Amino acid sequence: MKSKTAYLTPYFLWIALFVIAPMALILYQSFFSITGHFTFGNYEQYLSSGVYLKMTVNSIWYAFIITVLALLVSYPTAYLINHLKNKQLWLLLIILPTWINLLLKTYAFIGLFSQNGSINDFLRFVGLGSHQILFTDASFIFVATYIEIPFMILPIFNALDELNPSLVNASRDLGASAWQTFRRVIFPLTMPGVKAGVQAVFIPSLSLFMITRLIGGNRVITLGTAIEEHFLVTQNWGMGSTIGVILILAMFVVMFLTRDRKNKGGQIR
């Protein structure tokens, strides 16, 4: 018993120092006004100003779209890769772009989307004339989705990879169509992968910030943008922390909605 706790000490220390303490500090900071006085004013302002509520709704909406799009692309991709011969190699090709710095990838998109970028060059070439692509909602969502896709593919791929093929064979043997097999067997059994993917994409999407400026031209404002601004420019750490607390709460909500339910047997029907 004693040795067991000894083993766990580093773990608890880690959690306390790097997870609980920062969250407690954020909560603590959120109760201070810009002049350093204790106040509930930040929360009051958050709830009453309309600006922040609108921003929150916007962020959640964008994060939702990004997650759905990423899922729609990732599931078929993961499925396909899983059926290919050299699947580890293909997976590596998917992961490779994540090794490139986020900003570099974003700048590459600026080169593609700008007035004299490759896409507008092509549009002009086929006679469609140039269009405003940068600084639109669509371009922001496209780039954000592109960046998040690998984080969605990985867990889904792992879930598919671990799926016992004999279950699929059994389903087919017992007369289920390909669609039925997918809907009743494959999809429910890979649900944990999908949930992990949603967690890995939704939360970061809520707090995206560089892309909102570089691709969205600050016409798209998310909670992440506001936090960055409050900490770096405004120096209003209280308000920044308040939004941080909101984000942490959002994270808990998402974790709760996508949790692994205990009665695993009852889930598959």
Add this chain to the structure above:
Amino acid sequence: MKKLTLIITAILIFCGVLFGINHELNAKTSADGQRVLNIYNWGDYIDPALIKKFEHQTGYHVVYETFDSNEAMLTKIKQGGTSYDLAVPSDYTVQRMRKAHLLVKLDKRRLPLLKNIDQRFMNLTFDPGNDYSVPYFWGTLGIVYNDQMVKASQVQHWSQLWNPQFKNQIMLTDSARDMLAIALIPLGYSVNTTNKTQLDQAAKRLDQLAPNTKAVVADEIKMYMEQDEAAVAVTYSGEAAEMMANNTHLHYVVPSEGSNMWFDNWVIPKTAKHRKAAYAFLNFMLEPKNAAQNAEYIGYSTPNKAAMKDLPASVRNDAQFYPSRETVTHLQVYKDLPLKTIGDYNDLFLEFKMFKK
């Protein structure tokens, strides 16, 4: 398991080697003992040839680090983790640092070349008597336009930006005070106003600029303007100089009714360890020849009067960067405002950004 142990051992050895190399490199720089100078400056804000020259002349080893915003620099100096010998805050940040007792009072006897600075740029409100700061560069806020898309006469004044012809054509700089300033000035208010009614009025006016606003960006404004992405941009003279060097269709205007005038200044933070080297470097940079070389390289306006005659006439007489005395009298310098007011500026600007077309 065996494989895992092997990998971990390999990683540990690799880290050890890196650590060793790092230690070795650091040892090299500090081996010279006091012969080091740590400079903390904006990115790409000095002619690297001058640093080489200084090192050559004096034997000091210059460690040059960069930051990208006053606030980031301030935070780092406050925390005091790294001790910088020289830093380059802008005007209102000098005031803020002075109030927070983060700066060393300059010993003017050790700065004989301070007399080279134009008296117009000395003794300003953010640092009366220049007790703590030496002006490095100055500049303005203004309008950059692309002559392929806009005529010069269409962008001579701030109020013209609201013209519906610029629908979705203007790029703004992501900075609360600067953008509220362009709304405050046409209304005839001070850019340092703390009056909430005036601010609200300016914010309302700024919201009306939303349909014309293409994007609110930071440094990228340079790249976008160079690539003809937008017709008009509101930005600083320094940024404008860089854009114009890369795209000859761009021009810069300082509206005659007034604008912001800013200063970047050398200061010595309290945490400085090599003050002698810092003074040596300040004097070196104040030498007319060096100041002129630097101004030509950076393209910003130098406050060094003695350096002016070393600059080519085309630079010296360029009204875009050395505006007429008449215009200069209308320029306003930012003051450090009470925190509460800064909060108001930022909230109003955030609302503007949220304002949909």
